[in-house]
Amino acid sequence: MLNGTEILTTAQMRAIETAAMDSGAVTGLDLMERAGAAVAGQIRLRWPKPGQATVLCGPGNNGGDGYVIARLLHRAGWRLRVLGLDNIPGPDAAEMKRRWCEIGPIEALTGDALRRPGESSDVYVDAIFGTGLARPPEGAIADILRYLGGSGGDRAFFRERLVAVDCPSGLCMDSGAFLGRRRQPGDYDLQARLTVAFDSPKPGHLLERGPESCGELVIADIGLQDWRIIEPGRARSLRPPALTAIWPLFAIPDRRRMGFESLKRGAWLAKRESRAGHKFEHGHALIIAGDFGHGGAARLAARAALRAGAGLVTICPPRSAMVEHLGPPDALMRRPVDEAADLARILEDKRITALCLGPGCGVDRAAELLPVALASGRACLLDADALTALAASGLEGLHADCVLTPHRGEFARLFPDLAERLAGPQPPGPTGDPDQQSHDRDAYRAALAGMHGPAFSKIDAARAAAGRAGATVLLKGPDTVIAEPSRARAPRLDRPGRAAIHSAFDVPWLATAGAGDVLAGLITGLLARDLNPFSAATTGAWLHAAAARQAGPGLIADDLPERIPDVLDQAASGAGGDP
Numbered sequence: 403m404l405n406g407t408e409i410l411t412t413a414q415m416r417a418i419e420t421a422a423m424d425s426g427a428v429t430g431l432d433l434m435e436r437a438g439a440a441v442a443g444q445i446r447l448r449w450p451k452p453g454q455a456t457v458l459c460g461p462g463n464n465g466g467d468g469y470v471i472a473r474l475l476h477r478a479g480w481r482l483r484v485l486g487l488d489n490i491p492g493p494d495a496a497e498m499k500r501r502w503c504e505i506g507p508i509e510a511l512t513g514d515a516l517r518r519p520g521e522s523s524d525v526y527v528d529a530i531f532g533t534g535l536a537r538p539p540e541g542a543i544a545d546i547l548r549y550l551g552g553s554g555g556d557r558a559f560f561r562e563r564l565v566a567v568d569c570p571s572g573l574c575m576d577s578g579a580f581l582g583r584r585r586q587p588g589d590y591d592l593q594a595r596l597t598v599a600f601d602s603p604k605p606g607h608l609l610e611r612g613p614e615s616c617g618e619l620v621i622a623d624i625g626l627q628d629w630r631i632i633e634p635g636r637a638r639s640l641r642p643p644a645l646t647a648i649w650p651l652f653a654i655p656d657r658r659r660m661g662f663e664s665l666k667r668g669a670w671l672a673k674r675e676s677r678a679g680h681k682f683e684h685g686h687a688l689i690i691a692g693d694f695g696h697g698g699a700a701r702l703a704a705r706a707a708l709r710a711g712a713g714l715v716t717i718c719p720p721r722s723a724m725v726e727h728l729g730p731p732d733a734l735m736r737r738p739v740d741e742a743a744d745l746a747r748i749l750e751d752k753r754i755t756a757l758c759l760g761p762g763c764g765v766d767r768a769a770e771l772l773p774v775a776l777a778s779g780r781a782c783l784l785d786a787d788a789l790t791a792l793a794a795s796g797l798e799g800l801h802a803d804c805v806l807t808p809h810r811g812e813f814a815r816l817f818p819d820l821a822e823r824l825a826g827p828q829p830p831g832p833t834g835d836p837d838q839q840s841h842d843r844d845a846y847r848a849a850l851a852g853m854h855g856p857a858f859s860k861i862d863a864a865r866a867a868a869g870r871a872g873a874t875v876l877l878k879g880p881d882t883v884i885a886e887p888s889r890a891r892a893p894r895l896d897r898p899g900r901a902a903i904h905s906a907f908d909v910p911w912l913a914t915a916g917a918g919d920v921l922a923g924l925i926t927g928l929l930a931r932d933l934n935p936f937s938a939a940t941t942g943a944w945l946h947a948a949a950a951r952q953a954g955p956g957l958i959a960d961d962l963p964e965r966i967p968d969v970l971d972q973a974a975s976g977a978g979g980d981p
């Protein structure tokens with residue numbers, strides 16, 4: 403089941419909280435009480451019988467939430483251990499700390515205290531860092547986080563018992579990277595059973611390491627809706643442009659905040675609005691195929707374009723490979739394209755509305771056909787070999803109706819500097835792990851001290867790429883990110899276009915040969931139907947994962963297009979969630 407909802411960056415979240423408090427209608431203490439109550443409530447839902455809880459409270463407001471949770475669990479009959487820092491937090495957290503101190507003691511927040519024998523708890527609440535994480539954790543806190551992640555402790559034990567407040571501590575909520583650690587999965591990264599976040603998901607909950615680390619994600623309503631309206635007259639319009647998320651529904655208590663265009667778009671996709679329309683009103687897509695023996699990828703794309711509702715789809719292999727494409731589907735048309743002039747001739751037919759270049763095409767052929775395809779001004783989906791050709795040509799000829807669908811490797815070929823930034827922990831900083839750097843810890847620390855703020859994220863990378871290309875970029879993965887170039891007349895780096903995250907961590911079986919070709923075909927079909935590039939890419943990604951979800955494990959790429967009618971039917975009836 404899928405749902406669309408808005409996501410907020412940490413800066414946007416802070417702005418909304420500040421606006422709410424400045425209005426005088428709500429205080430920071432109110433918000434903190436609501437946040438703590440939401441987490442305590444979720445704990446009590448999952449552990450109905452009061453047991454023992456250890457609450458780990460950090461130096462800021464995330465720690466403040468922790469003191470609220472301790473007080474409320476105590477009131478519900480739980481036995482509590484509270485570990486905290488001997489610091490003076492901000493006024494709200496200080497007040498919550500004071501209220502806890504009237505109930506029980508605070509032990510030092512150290513690994514030794516946490517590890518003390520005979521002190522095992524049913525639940526561990528991680529209220530160390532939330533949106534205020536500013537740099538990689540160090541010292542005693544880093545020690546605790548490593549222990550909770552399994553270093554010298556029992557990873558499976560904590561995975562069953564760890565409840566994260568807002569996010570697992572150390573996770574950068576703008577990027578899904580663990581600050582100061584490698585971007586790849588690490589042995590000791592926290593893995594929570596449950597994460598309760600406030601108001602909206604943040605990018606880091608959905609990107610990179612976030613989904614695995616958060617476990618079940620619950621978004622708790624703490625009553626900030628009224629302050630999400632930043633521009634009068636335009637409901638929930640956020641600046642900079644809002645990010646949207648398309649993600650599996652875990653648990654969202656407030657359904658009013660979701661589902662913007664869903665039913666309308668579902669019905670549109672299923673062609674129900676235009677029963678009387680001629681096939682050409684649904685567009686004509688060309689799918690370029692490659693040499694003999696390499697036609698499967700293009701055929702998958704063509705089948706997907708038909709299923710996405712393009713009125714006509716024509717596959718264009720070289721004449722020598724024509725025989726390979728004579729089988730089903732009979733709905734598919736075939737026309738040979740041997741060289742650029744052949745394609746130019748076909749494109750004289752103005753009823754052709756979109757084309758797909760790349761899957762199984764061969765780099766040389768893609769390089770030859772690319773200039774004609776781009777010069778035609780038609781909506782172009784560029785994937786696979788076309789991306790390699792495009793990298794060699796320095797992105798020449800791209801326009802706003804192009805969609806690029808690179809996986810990480812292709813992205814690195816097109817935008818090597820962005821890929822490099824994305825792979826590093828975050829700039830400027832050392833690569834690697836403090837555990838591996840004991841010979842030079844001082845140098846490592848000095849470098850860490852220079853690392854501030856959120857890590858460079860997949861959204862940053864995709865937005866920068868879209869800006870550079872002047873085209874929509876869909877960066878594939880279990881956390882697919884889609885970004886469009888700025889719609890401002892003169893592209894401005896400080897005014898990027900829309901971006902969306904499509905989270906498909908729940909369908910790992912989608913990582914199968916040919917799945918990318920099907921995605922290319924779906925998007926091409928939607929482009930042919932005159933969906934704008936950003937909508938075609940986000941809707942295509944949604945259809946793709948929804949089809950995989952329906953098919954289940956054991957999926958092969960050929961199954962995906964065949965699932966699309968059911969997905970469309972459910973979308974139209976509102977049963978399948980939001981595109």
Ligand SMILES: NC(=O)C1=CN([C@@H]2O[C@H](COP(=O)(O)OP(=O)(O)OC[C@H]3O[C@@H](n4cnc5c(N)ncnc54)[C@H](OP(=O)(O)O)[C@@H]3O)[C@@H](O)[C@H]2O)[C@@H](O)CC1
Pocket residue numbers: 419430433434435437438460461462463464465466467530531532533534535536537538539540543567568600624
């Ligand atoms: N605002 C609200 O109304 C509401 C907020 N809510 C809650 O507040 C959370 C945000 O609170 P927050 O802004 O205080 O940040 P938080 O995550 O507690 O961390 C900040 C502290 O950590 C410190 N610090 C950072 N990195 C560090 C490091 N590596 N190593 C060591 N220290 C480090 C940093 O120190 P500094 O950088 O200032 O030196 C500062 O002291 C949010 O996630 C939600 O849970 C809810 O109650 C709803 C209402």
Ligand SMILES: Nc1ncnc2c1ncn2[C@@H]1O[C@H](COP(=O)(O)OP(=O)(O)O)[C@@H](O)[C@H]1O
Pocket residue numbers: 809878879880882906907908909910911912913914915916917918919920921946
């Ligand atoms: N672990 C995963 N979980 C869910 N979807 C994934 C995962 N890995 C990749 N995908 C998706 O599967 C598709 C794979 O495309 P691609 O890498 O081009 O493969 P191919 O070239 O074999 O078709 C993409 O849509 C990508 O987003």
Ligand SMILES: [K+]
Pocket residue numbers: 464528529530531532566567568569570571
């Ligand atoms: K936390």
